[in-house]
Amino acid sequence: MHQPFADSMKPRGYRGRFAPSPSGPLHAGSLVAALGSYLDAKAQQGLWFVRIEDIDPPREVPGAADTILGQLDAHGLHWDGDVSWQSQHSARYQDIIAQLQNAGLVYACHCTRAEIKQRGDHYDGFCRNRQQQVMQSSRRYALRFRNTQPITELHDRFHGSVPLALSMAKEDFILRRRDQLWAYQLAVVTDDRDAEISHIVRGEDLLVASGWQMTLWQQLNTLSADPVALPNLAHLPLVRDEQGQKLSKQNHAPALNNHQVIPNLVSACHYLGLHAIQEGDYNNTDTLLRAATEQWQQIHCK
Template structure:
C-alpha cells in the first residue's frame, strides 16, 4: 500500500506592516489547501530586510492571524534567527563555484539592456572578495529550462532571459536575498506545498535552480490571483493597503473565500472565524 506524504504548507509574511486583504487571501488560500488534505500549516516571519520592516509588525501579524481563526502548527520561525544557516549554505555554494562576486552598480546593469536583465558580465572576472567587500553574490544559472506545472496557473514557461540570468542571493549591503532565504527555509522546514500570490510566479524558476543546486526536491506550487486596488494595482503595504480589522474578521474571511471563487452562503459571515475556517474545504 502506497503511503501519501503529509502536506506541509506555510504562510510567510514580511513584517513591513499589518496584514491587508491581499495578505488574507494568501493566508486563507494556503491554510485551507493544506488543511483540506489533513496537512500542516506553518507560519514564518520573513524578517531579513530591516530597512523595509516596521517595528512591532511581526507581533501585530500574529495577533491578526489569531483573531481571524488561523491555527498554525509548531513554533513560528523568524528568518532573522537563521543568518548563520544562510551563510553556511552560501559558503557551500562558493566552494562548488556555483556563485560569484559581482561589483556592478544598478546604473551599469540598466545600461546593459533596456529590460534591465543582468548580462552576467562578472561571471568570469574572478573578483577577489571577502565578507567586507562591496559586492553582491550571484547564483550561476543552470542548464535546465525550469518550467513547471502550477496547480492553478497550469504549465508555466518564461522568457529565456529569466532562465539565463545569474541572480543575486546576497546583496551588496550584506543582506541575504529573498531567493536564497526562502528556498533554504522551505527545505529545512520540509515544506512541500507553496501557496502564494501570482506576483511571485516569475521568481519560481530561480528558486527551482536553487533546489537543483542544493540537491532538494521542489514543492508543489499554487499561485493565487492577486487582489487589486481601484487603480488595478496589487494591494500592498507599500501602496497603503488598509489593514484588515479583527472586529470584521468573519465578514472579511467570507470576502476572501468569495474572491477565491469558493461557494459561500449568506449566513456564513455570522459564524465565528474559527468555524468558518473549520467548515471550509478549499480544493483547487
C-alpha cells in the same frame, strides 16, 4: 530545463506555510494568500506553519511581526508548531553559500541597478568572468548564483504548465546583497527545504521568482546527500485596487480590521472562488473556516 514533478523523490506528508515580511500589517491581499495556503493544508489534513521573513531591517516596521501574528490569530488562522524567524537563520544561510561556493556556483558582482539597467532589461552576467577586477575594486559587491541549469517551465496546480521567459529564467540572481543582507531567493529556499515544505501556495506575482527558487532548490539537491523533493506549487490570484494595482504595503493598503473578521474572511473566500461562503451564514471563524475547507477540498483536492 523543466521543473521536475513534486513526487519525484520520497513522499512526505503535507507541509505548507505562510511567510509574511514584517514591513507592515496584513491587508486584504495578504489575507487571501494566508487563507489560500491555510485551506489547502487543512483540506489535505496537512500541517500549516508560519515563518516571519525578517531579513530586511530597512523595510521592517517595529511591532509589525506581532501585529501580523495577532491578525492571523484573530481570523482563526492558527498555525502548527512554533513561529519561525528568518533573522535566526543567518548561520544556516552562510552554510548554504559555502556549499555553493565550493561547487563553483557563486561569484561576486559589484554592478549597481543603474548599471544593469543601462545594459538591458536583465542582469547579463557582466561580472561572471571578471572576478579578479571585482575583488581588486573597492566597491561593495553582491554574491550571485551562477545559473547554469535554469528551470524554464513550472508545473502549477492553478495555472498548469507555465513557460518562463528564458532571459529571466537564466539570470544569475542575487544570493547576498551589496549591503550584506541575505537575498530573498536564498533565504526562502533554504528555509523551505529545511522545513521540508511540500506545498507552496502564494500569490501569482511570485511565479517568476518560483522559477529561480526551484532552480536553486534543484541545484542544492544535487549537492546534498539527503535531497528534498521539490514542492507542489499553486499561485493564487492577486487582489487589486480600483486602479488595477496589486494591493500591497508599499501602496499603503489598509490594514485588516480585527473587529471585522467574518466580513474579511468572506471577502477573501470570494477572491478564492468560494462563493458559497456568505456572511450571514456564520457567526464565528471556526464554522466559517470548516465550511471553506470543505469547499476548497471539493474544488481543488479531488
